[in-house]
Amino acid sequence: MLPELPPGLDSRHILRVPKRHREDAIQEAWLAHVEGRDPLRAIWRYAKQEYRHERRQIDFSQTSGDDAVQVREMLGDDMTPFSDDNTGQRPPTQ
Numbered sequence: 466m467l468p469e470l471p472p473g474l475d476s477r478h479i480l481r482v483p484k485r486h487r488e489d490a491i492q493e494a495w496l497a498h499v500e501g502r503d504p505l506r507a508i509w510r511y512a513k514q515e516y517r518h519e520r521r522q523i524d525f526s527q528t529s530g531d532d533a534v535q536v537r538e539m540l541g542d543d544m545t546p547f548s549d550d551n552t553g554q555r556p557p558t559q
Contacts (some may be wrong), residue, residue, distance in 0.1 A: 468506055471498035482512045489515075 470479065471494050482490045490508045497507030523536065 471495050471504045473498075474504050474508075478508060483515075484510060486515050525528060 468488065468491050470476070470491060474494060477529050478492075479487055479491060493507045493511040494504035498503045
């Protein structure tokens, strides 16, 4: 059972959003309704944003060691951890 939808929306709009994102999409629709924006547009904007976010994620269980090397090259050589002296600064490089 879906939560109550804002005025102007019906279940056919929200059923096109993946199940794992429906509750958040409904919250976005209510927020848009309260702010005077279009709830349907807010749902689609949220769904598109989540789709793009999931597409950018790297599933390391499906990658090889060569892929990990490519990721490290993309991130650069500056992968040193933050210092332990609670300053939040990286240690100086040699």
